[in-house]
Amino acid sequence: MAGYKDLKARLDRGDTIIHDAAVSTELQSMGVPMDFVAWSGPANYTHPSSVVQMHERHIRAGSDIITTNTWSTLRPTLERAGYGDFVREINARAVHLAQEARERASNGRDIYVAGSLSSHITGRDPRTGEIGFGAFSSSPQVSAEELKQYYGEVTGIMAEAGVDFFIVEAMGRDNEARIIQAKAAKETGLPVWIGFNAYIDSKDTIMAGGQQNTTDIAEGTPYEGSRTMKDLTLSEAVNEAIPVAPDVISIFHTRIAIANRAVKVILKEWSGPVMVYPDAGRQSAALAKWHNHSIENEESVEDYIDAAKAWVDQGVQIVGACCEFGVQYIEPLRQAVPKKISVPR
Numbered sequence: 001m002a003g004y005k006d007l008k009a010r011l012d013r014g015d016t017i018i019h020d021a022a023v024s025t026e027l028q029s030m031g032v033p034m035d036f037v038a039w040s041g042p043a044n045y046t047h048p049s050s051v052v053q054m055h056e057r058h059i060r061a062g063s064d065i066i067t068t069n070t071w072s073t074l075r076p077t078l079e080r081a082g083y084g085d086f087v088r089e090i091n092a093r094a095v096h097l098a099q100e101a102r103e104r105a106s107n108g109r110d111i112y113v114a115g116s117l118s119s120h121i122t123g124r125d126p127r128t129g130e131i132g133f134g135a136f137s138s139s140p141q142v143s144a145e146e147l148k149q150y151y152g153e154v155t156g157i158m159a160e161a162g163v164d165f166f167i168v169e170a171m172g173r174d175n176e177a178r179i180i181q182a183k184a185a186k187e188t189g190l191p192v193w194i195g196f197n198a199y200i201d202s203k204d205t206i207m208a209g210g211q212q213n214t215t216d217i218a219e220g221t222p223y224e225g226s227r228t229m230k231d232l233t234l235s236e237a238v239n240e241a242i243p244v245a246p247d248v249i250s251i252f253h254t255r256i257a258i259a260n261r262a263v264k265v266i267l268k269e270w271s272g273p274v275m276v277y278p279d280a281g282r283q284s285a286a287l288a289k290w291h292n293h294s295i296e297n298e299e300s301v302e303d304y305i306d307a308a309k310a311w312v313d314q315g316v317q318i319v320g321a322c323c324e325f326g327v328q329y330i331e332p333l334r335q336a337v338p339k340k341i342s343v344p345r
């Protein structure tokens with residue numbers, strides 16, 4: 001079975017690599033219930049066969065990399081959701097389920113398992129000081145020391161379970177949290193890929209982050225150890241992350257039009273391999289609608305493929321898709337992008 005060394009060799013010689021599409025929204029579309037607090041995280045425990053099938057679909061569609069369902073499996077999140085005794089079980093099983101899918105579906109192809117590092121950092125309730133308040137939050141109210149402990153725990157569990165490398169999927173403006181995640185991953189001895197989402201501010205500057213978080217409202221109430229969070233341009237945020245020595249830097253969970261601009265920033269600031277996996281829009285944008293197949297993405301398969309081909313033309317080497325883009329986007333992607341980029345980075 002090929003390991004990361006083989007993937008690295010493929011990157012070094014300029015092969016294009018196909019990532020998977022969205023994990024959590026795909027599970028949701030398959031009927032897996034989403035926990036109000038921990039979203040898709042508990043599914044590794046409650047719906048393991050669906051998780052295996054989700055990964056298998058991606059492998060059969062042509063993904064070279066599958067990502068563990070661990071975007072929302074940090075201890076405070078699972079505790080808040082009532083799964084506090086299952087932190088090891090849920091994170092280890094996420095890796096085992098991806099490995100099982102690889103065994104069942106790879107058919108001799110080399111498939112790599114990326115351990116997703118959760119950006120799902122629950123915040124701190126401004127009234128009680130309790131960690132585990134709110135969903136989809138990244139909060140400076142959770143101290144750097146606390147974050148180090150939480151990420152150290154899950155990276156240790158996933159490394160022991162046999163993940164091939166880590167992929168930091170930190171959303172939002174909290175670049176310090178992103179770097180803490182990446183360092184925790186590196187401490188296991190495994191490689192790390194670091195992701196950024198992006199938005200365009202009122203001055204037309206490409207900024208790091210995007211999704212604003214409910215716990216931002218608590219920023220005015222400092223707790224012991226709380227951090228200050230300042231807006232960074234994407235360029236500044238990337239340059240803070242480069243010293244952690246990632247193997248790949250990505251733009252992810254960003255709509256195609258913004259990703260088109262953000263990728264140029266990454267290509268300029270970073271000399272190594274670049275990855276893009278955008279998220280989709282929906283004509284009726286609401287989290288609750290993601291499971292509803294009658295609502296279509298605003299981006300057709302053709303729109304997505306055209307964007308991906310343009311990225312690869314510019315030197316992007318790894319392409320995939322994020323929230324709301326399903327597995328049906330992956331097969332045409334594999335067909336459409338060239339097997340190699342013109343100049344390996």
Ligand SMILES: [Zn+2]
Nearest residue numbers: 253279322323
């Ligand atoms: Zn996403």
